[in-house]
Amino acid sequence: MTEDRDPSIMTRRQLIRHSAWFGAAVGLAVVGGEVISHIAGTGTGTAAETRPTLRFAQVSDSHIGFTGPANPDVTASFGHAIDQLNGLGYTPDFVIHTGDLTHLATPEQFDQVKQQLNGLHTPHVFTVPGEHDSVDDAGQKYRKVFGAGTRGAGWYSFDVAGVHVIALVNTLNLTKLGHLGQDQLDFVKKDVTSLSNDTPIIVFSHIPLFAMYPDWGWGTDDSMQALSYLRRFSSVTCLNGHVHQVFSKTEGNVTFFSATTTAYPLPHPGDGPAPKPLTLPAGKLHDALGVREVSYTKGQQALALKESTLS
Amino acid sequence: MKALALRVVIAAGLVIGGASHAYLYLHGYGQVPTIGPAFLIQASVSFAAALLILAGGPDWLIWGAGALALGSLGAFAMSRTIGLAGFVERGWQPAPHALVSVVAEAVTALACGAWVLGAARARGRSARRR
Numbered sequence: 001m002t003e004d005r006d007p008s009i010m011t012r013r014q015l016i017r018h019s020a021w022f023g024a025a026v027g028l029a030v031v032g033g034e035v036i037s038h039i040a041g042t043g044t045g046t047a048a049e050t051r052p053t054l055r056f057a058q059v060s061d062s063h064i065g066f067t068g069p070a071n072p073d074v075t076a077s078f079g080h081a082i083d084q085l086n087g088l089g090y091t092p093d094f095v096i097h098t099g100d101l102t103h104l105a106t107p108e109q110f111d112q113v114k115q116q117l118n119g120l121h122t123p124h125v126f127t128v129p130g131e132h133d134s135v136d137d138a139g140q141k142y143r144k145v146f147g148a149g150t151r152g153a154g155w156y157s158f159d160v161a162g163v164h165v166i167a168l169v170n171t172l173n174l175t176k177l178g179h180l181g182q183d184q185l186d187f188v189k190k191d192v193t194s195l196s197n198d199t200p201i202i203v204f205s206h207i208p209l210f211a212m213y214p215d216w217g218w219g220t221d222d223s224m225q226a227l228s229y230l231r232r233f234s235s236v237t238c239l240n241g242h243v244h245q246v247f248s249k250t251e252g253n254v255t256f257f258s259a260t261t262t263a264y265p266l267p268h269p270g271d272g273p274a275p276k277p278l279t280l281p282a283g284k285l286h287d288a289l290g291v292r293e294v295s296y297t298k299g300q301q302a303l304a305l306k307e308s309t310l311s
Numbered sequence: 312m313k314a315l316a317l318r319v320v321i322a323a324g325l326v327i328g329g330a331s332h333a334y335l336y337l338h339g340y341g342q343v344p345t346i347g348p349a350f351l352i353q354a355s356v357s358f359a360a361a362l363l364i365l366a367g368g369p370d371w372l373i374w375g376a377g378a379l380a381l382g383s384l385g386a387f388a389m390s391r392t393i394g395l396a397g398f399v400e401r402g403w404q405p406a407p408h409a410l411v412s413v414v415a416e417a418v419t420a421l422a423c424g425a426w427v428l429g430a431a432r433a434r435g436r437s438a439r440r441r
Contacts, residue, residue: 021368025359025375032355040337212399235339247397248343251404255339258397268394302342 041300052295052304054161057085057092057122059291060241061261063132064113065103070264070277071285074103078116080310081262081291086121088293093160095122098241098259099130099171099206101146105137110145129154130206130242131171138172152183157191163296164195167204170220178207178220178242185222189229200296201230202303203238210238210249210256213269218243227254235301239294243275246290246307257305260290286310317426321376322361324419328383329357331412335405345396353383370430377423380416387413 010018062078071077085095097117102109110133117125133142143154150156150167157166166188170178180188192201203209209223230236236254244266247258264277265288280288286309293306333354341347360368360376387409389395391402403409 018369018371021363021372025356025363025368025372028359028362029352029355032358033351036333036336036351036354040341245397246344247394247399248346249399250339250343251400253339255343302339304342305344307344 041297053298054163054296055090055092055293056094056096056295057088057291057293058096058098058239058259059085059262060098060259061100061130061244061263062097062113062116063100063103063261063263064116065106065109066263066277068264068277069279074263075112075116077286077289077310078113078262079119080286081289082116082119084291084308084310086119092122092293094124094126095120096167096204096239097125097127098204098239099128100132100241100261100263101127101130101142103132103263105133105135105141107141110141114145126165126167126204128167128204128206129169129171131174134171139169151187153181155184155187161296162298163200163202164192165202165204166191168209168226170205170207170209170223174217175221176217177214178205178209178217178223180220180222180226185225185229188226192229192233195233197232198234200301200303201233201236203230203236205238205240207242208238208240208256208258210251212243212247212249212256212258216269216275218269218275230254235303237303239292243269245288255302257292259292260288260307262289262291262310265289314426314429317422317429318364318367318373320422321373321419321426322365324380324415324422325357325361325364325376327415328380328412328419329354329361331408331415332357332383335408343398346398349386353379370426373423373426377420377427380419380423383416384413384420387416 059081063074064078066074085092101113127146129139129142133139139153143150147154153172154169155167157164168180168184170180173179173181207220208218209220209227211219231253234253238254238256239259241259243258244261244264245258245268246260249256265280266275267278289310290308294303296303332350336347336350336354340350356379360372360379364372364376386395390398390400
């Protein structure tokens with residue numbers, strides 16, 4: 001006795017066979033992922049067992065003193081960011097604020113942001129100025145509060161845990177784009193001369209050192225000169241603010257990471273005529289604001305970044 | 312014989328594209344939020360699919376390989392235009408991996424398309440015979 005079977009209906013044997021293929025695909029993909037992760041030294045086991053050599057956090061663009069519907073209380077938002085960093089579960093080796101600490105660079109705004117930064121549970125707080133911190137005096141008030149130990153117009157460098165950190169000022173002498181200037185370029189060239197090629201380099205600046213969107217001034221006109229001094233290093237990581245959104249880009253040995261803000265979001269590059277503060281629907285603002293954790297483990301080429309919203 | 316040749320081409324495309332992504336993952340891209348894990352998944356799924364397609368896996372594996380290749384090409388195009396999860400690169404950087412990946416993924420997608428077309432024709436012939 002034969003039974004007419006609809007060929008479009010799967011038999012139990014076919015179902016079992018397809019399930020086996022599916023299981024094999026998933027299993028092999030997982031094994032492949034584990035092998036690659038293991039080679040990278042970033043497998044879950046390794047990460048759990050190895051404490052990073054360096055852990056720090058980045059905040060940016062707090063714009064203390066800003067008033068507007070995009071964020072009616074930037075001071076509270078910055079306080080929220082500081083609370084979040086104090087609740088990381090470990091003490092970051094330092095915290096970097098990548099500029100636009102204040103909105104209009106008044107003494108009261110600098111005093112407010114300084115007080116809030118003093119509330120961070122970390123041994124060191126570093127800063128670089130944004131263009132809002134030097135609106136009327138080429139950064140004099142900024143340097144009075146945050147300029148101790150810096151050179152020139154506020155740039156500096158230091159070594160920590162085998163990593164060389166360079167903090168640059170590209171918000172003075174602005175035309176449309178950010179600008180470093182010859183004195184600072186000479187500083188960078190001299191600063192890295194004695195370093196070996198395998199020294200990890202971290203560069204802080206306010207305005208991006210890459211051409212993120214030059215039409216809006218989101219780039220630095222002489223950054224290529226500075227980066228040319230860093231080409232020989234195997235790992236260069238540039239962290240910036242200014243653009244109020246997370247963004248990343250890799251060019252050869254250099255990886256650029258733009259950070260978000262703790263104040264108010266700006267549009268994506270090219271969305272609209274100008275980068276004006278965006279007013280988000282109620283309850284959505286904190287999803288656009290955030291802080292960043294950065295860690296470096298000796299022996300690994302690149303830094304690991306973790307972005308967190310102000311939730 | 313033609314089917315075996317197509318399987319070999321698809322598997323080779325997957326392995327080359329996956330190897331490019333794995334290399335980039337190991338050399339810096341692994342640290343880029345969202346993009347790093349995506350590269351890892353692309354590479355591991357590519358290697359798994361290549362192996363199983365060579366081993367004579369079913370048609371849906373080949374459809375999946377085609378979708379993976381098209382998805383990777385789409386992600387590449389986004390990273391060069393509007394950005395992908397905040398990640399943007401220019402042109403064929405990083406060289407030569409960007410170009411190698413795109414060629415491998417295009418070949419994979421075309422070979423998967425040829426496979427799907429062939430399978431559809433075969434089903435049509437079989438239906439007419441019945």
